Amino acid sequence: MSFSVEPSSSLSATVVFMAHLGLCAAYIQGGIVKLTDFPGAIDEMRRFRLAPPAMFAVLVIALELLASAMILTGFLRWLGALALAGFTLLSTLIALRFWEQPEGETRQAAANAFFEHFGLAGGLVLAAWLDLVRNASPNVW
Numbered sequence: 001m002s003f004s005v006e007p008s009s010s011l012s013a014t015v016v017f018m019a020h021l022g023l024c025a026a027y028i029q030g031g032i033v034k035l036t037d038f039p040g041a042i043d044e045m046r047r048f049r050l051a052p053p054a055m056f057a058v059l060v061i062a063l064e065l066l067a068s069a070m071i072l073t074g075f076l077r078w079l080g081a082l083a084l085a086g087f088t089l090l091s092t093l094i095a096l097r098f099w100e101q102p103e104g105e106t107r108q109a110a111a112n113a114f115f116e117h118f119g120l121a122g123g124l125v126l127a128a129w130l131d132l133v134r135n136a137s138p139n140v141w
Contacts, residue, residue, distance in 0.1 A: 017072070023123055024068035027084060031064035048094050063087055071127065078128040078135075085124035092117040 006012060034041035034057060041061065045053035063083060070080030096117065098110035 020071050020077075020127065023081075023120070023127060024071050024084075026120075027064040027068045031061050031068070034061045035065075050094075060087075074131075077131040081124045081128035081131065085121040085128070088117055088121040088124065092121075 034044070038057065041057035042053045045051075045056040045060075050056040064087075067080035067083045067087075069075075071077050071084070092114055096110050096114040098107050098114050101107040101110055
């Protein structure tokens with residue numbers, strides 16, 4: 001049994017777009033929620049001791065939405081993906097410090113979320129790498 005993928009097919013383009021949408025879904029949702037509930041976004045920044053909170057809220061909203069748009073449209077996709085990967089790693093280290101929590105369900109949930117975010121960052125790095133490879137070799141999907 002053999003399997004092949006035609007890089008220029010509309011199915012391939014759809015699969016690539018859906019994969020990128022999956023990578024960006026949490027950032028799009030997060031950006032929209034923060035944008036539509038700006039006081040809540042400011043409270044979130046305060047909870048994580050980021051000051052000034054309004055400035056950080058604006059920066060996070062802009063990063064989540066603009067980097068996602070870059071990934072989905074293919075405009076400097078590698079840069080948008082690396083920006084979200086870096087943001088994800090940094091925010092994970094700030095928000096999911098499971099090693100500081102007492103043993104129990106809450107710590108386990110935070111540890112799971114920490115490593116899920118680490119995996120998401122890895123997927124974003126892969127998206128950046130593939131975009132750079134594709135741009136260097138236009139015949140690759």
